[in-house]
Amino acid sequence: MKSFFAVLHRDLLLAWRSRADLLIALAFFVIVASLFPFGVGAEPNQLRAIGPGVVWVAALLASLLALPRMFSQDHDSGVLEQLLLSPEPAVLWVAAKIAAHWLATGLPLVLISPLLGLMYGLDGASLAVLAASLALGTPILSLVGAIGAALTLGLRGAGSLLALLVLPLFVPVLVFGAGAVDAASAGMGVSAQFSLLGAGVLGAVALVPWACVAALRLACE
């Protein structure tokens, strides 16, 4: 587990040192979500209806912004090579990189989302469900996105290719995430959506690190 904590500590330290990049993604999230009322009009019922979907789509796009950087710096500097030569299991440090990425980019989105929900007039219970659905959903975005980032490592136009590759895979997360908030606003139970999102997180945690390691080995050849 030494490599897990070493990588987690280092990546969080790096995220803190380059926090301007993270703030840009966060500002992007806020701005995209704020644009919709200008486009569709400020009718409260309509805003309340589209709010969950808009916040979720904005979160998807914002999380996409930071994905290409997940492995590319370490690939260029040779750190990835050194990590692949570690005698410790590679899935450990890959999992640490993904965890650090989520803590630095996903968690801030979760924390700020109730503010945006408020802008769309969501009630208290819906705001809580919105934040909770993002808390369950954004780890899936980081995990699935990590495969995309690893597969497009070192390619020309990696950023746009990555978006094409992973955005379709984000659709189920979007459906269940925004669906949970809609259900809460309509006064229905959300356990079905949350169970599916939870299953998604567990499935991704179990499978993604292995797939990432394979893709990273290929990229470092």
Place this chain on the structure above:
Amino acid sequence: MLAMLQARQLACLRGERRLFRQLDLTVHMGELWRIVGANGMGKTSLLRQLCGLRHLDAGDLFWQGQALAHERDAFHAGLLYLGHAPALNELLSPLENLHFACRAAGDEVSRSACEAALARMGLSRPMHLPCKLLSQGQRRRVGLARLLLASGRPLWVLDEPFTALDAAAVADLAALLDAHCGAGGAVIFTSHQDVIFQTSLKLLNVEDFAS
């Protein structure tokens, strides 16, 4: 005597071009190997194949008599590879970079041991500055400081370790490689400059195996 690392009938393709084939190399403890060859003839590719970073287009590798494919973890625990890039993050200080490199490689090395290693490499002053402020030679030294903390790893594979170093640092590094070979380790390196060693140098020219 059991060979530390043995390569049998290696071949390397880059695209459609064959860089070398039927290359044999046997490295025993105490040996200092220099890989030579013109630019683009496959020196770095060979080193990467020997480390397991690049797939083998033909041939087999053996670590202490065992097929490397089954001994990967033991092999990586006994190997130190320093590539062309010094594996440093620009935003971290030399101390943070070195400490991370050791811990990520699974070595339990204290911060003070890292400080001492950097001081020995002549980096006492810039130890806490971000690496982006360091010169090429200083970055190189940060990477090489790992050698001072890797006495437990018998095989060192170094790609162009003498690049960008000044004369005193070249002599220091040569002495370090000599000491490692004297202590029963082995070193494989590439270099375009002639360096004087105490240990008798073994040469392998990749161009001899070009087809």
